[in-house]
């Protein structure tokens with residue numbers, strides 16, 4: 108037992124079930140995906156199994172709807188009959204429980220009813236606390252007593268199913284704007300009967316649902332209620348933390364654990380369901396503390412941007428919550444608990460909250476449909492396929508459309524491998540190659556490893572987790588490979604080294620926009636991190652994700668920032684939550700954006716632009732940065748390609764892109780070697 112985390116690792120018994128520690132792995136992919144996307148079924152099971160194997164106390168499935176009528180959720184095309192306690196569907200869902208319990212964790216089955224927010228295919232009527240017509244034209248029927256009885260019956264039947272299927276309990280999803288929250292919130296419940304008005308009345312139907320679920324589950328199973336701390340929207344009567352605290356007090360003892368999340372699913376980033384790297388870690392901890400303070404029987408779990416075992420220990424030690432729960436951290440490193448126990452907390456790959464595994468909903472007012480962004484069909488296919496789901500920037504053995512590491516074909520021939528370049532791609536390639544048994548040497552021309560990512564993540568406080576990732580890569584690398592730093596790999600060195608396979612990971616460099624007159628007056632955008640101006644006026648030409656992130660960085664250094672872009676859309680590579688977080692912060696910091704400009708010429712401190720209506724404007728600033736693209740730094744690769752060596756480019760040297768592409772691309776390149 109690791110004595111640095113006595114509270115986090117402290118076992119506890121809940122309703123007769125032994126929790127081996129205080130870590131819960133929360134839901135991260137709807138449970139019915141095994142039916143609706145059969146090609147990823149095995150990997151979905153593995154998602155929960157890996158987390159149980161990784162030492163967590165509990166692992167939950169993702170949500171499934173309590174019925175396939177008014178409670179139907181998105182993608183729930185395959186109807187499960189919960190009254191049938193045998194057969195194919197029963198076996199398929201029971202498999203989740205077996206995979207989790209096999210490794211000593213407690214298995215929870217998440218169930219939800221989305222109420223008035225329900226997905227409404229043709230012919231399905233939608234029910235909620237109030238009668239109204241939604242902005243999408245769907246009419247919502249106010250629940251009467253008969254409808255309420257039907258929903259309670261469905262929860263009871265589901266409870267019987269979950270119990271028979273071998274789950275230890277149910278995670279009842281009442282938050283993120285779903286049915287239970289709709290009743291508690293004065294923003295969505297305007298009833299004048301015994302289900303509206305006072306806090307007691309608003310809690311009445313949620314209590315009936317919980318009791319019905321308990322009847323179905325039986326007395327020995329756990330009920331954990333997932334709920335939001337607040338609605339998080341500016342609507343009259345919207346649920347605040349005061350309402351939630353009162354609701355928690357009213358249901359004390361009815362559920363075993365009150366799981367504190369936040370916000371509304373459809374506005375996930377702006378309402379705090381999905382925090383970004385611009386938010387603090389543990390966004391819901393202070394809400395959990397308030398809720399815990401009024402509960403005498405029910406325990407409290409908290410989720411939201413947690414990835415640091417030290418902070419998790421402190422949350423439990425300080426009494427803010429009894430459990431910590433992880434969402435995305437489950438993709439980043441399912442082995443979290445085992446690493447804590449083994450004294451290897453510094454090797455945990457922490458979630459950097461980049462939203463790559465889950466884009467969220469279109470949220471920012473300026474968002475437009477995927478197809479209107481000018482992205483290539485290949486890129487669109489890549490990001491929209493099931494394979495993209497759960498694909499984690501910091502964990503290449505993640506993503507539902509892939510062969511898991513322990514199922515890879517065995518290596519038959521071990522090779523001598525040279526990796527040139529110590530950025531994320533080079534380090535990941537070297538680590539994976541070593542894990543596969545090859546003899547690996549990595550050479551980096553700088554004294555420090557990490558490449559460009561180290562440069563900006565050391566400077567940008569919002570990128571602290573990325574810096575941590577680089578440091579974890581470096582530690583893992585030094586454990587398993589020979590590392591040479593401060594020495595450039597010349598062609599002579601490489602040929603003399605005579606590796607069986609050489610991987611070139613020399614990264615990318617600034618691409619000068621040579622077609623623009625006076626382009627030499629531009630400053631490489633990357634210089635903003637190496638030589639950061641304070642309080643200057645700056646112009647950034649270009650509006651990609653990195654340009655926007657640099658705009659934030661400079662604005663936070665007191666610069667007056669103007670971005671001038673060619674299109675009508677900034678950060679087109681980003682979606683949903685990630686884009687909302689970035690653009691909202693840019694607005695807050697006063698970053699100005701000039702759209703649809705053609706760059707006619709650049710003089711020192713001046714950029715001359717032409718607009719679609721043929722007007723011309725000269726913009727001036729102390730510094731004008733160019734962020735119009737990067738190009739592979741591939742001279743070495745090109746020089747050696749005809750040398751007869753087996754040589755491959757990886758990461759940005761193959762194709763400049765995001766860190767996730769570098770890490771996954773490097774891993775994919777290496778896993779087939781010698782098989």
Ligand SMILES: Cc1cc2nc3c(=O)[nH]c(=O)nc-3n(C[C@H](O)[C@H](O)[C@H](O)COP(=O)(O)O)c2cc1C
Nearest residue numbers: 133134135136137169170411412433434435464465
């Ligand atoms: C890919 C993905 C799928 C998710 N699916 C579900 C789900 O089925 N049910 C649910 O209640 N929450 C779901 N969530 C939300 C998480 O449980 C969690 O609330 C959210 O990620 C915030 O926690 P975190 O900051 O620890 O990631 C999902 C999250 C992700 C990233």
Ligand code: SF4
Nearest residue numbers: 458459461462464499
């Ligand atoms: S893809 Fe990004 S947000 Fe998702 S788990 Fe990995 S690091 Fe976290």
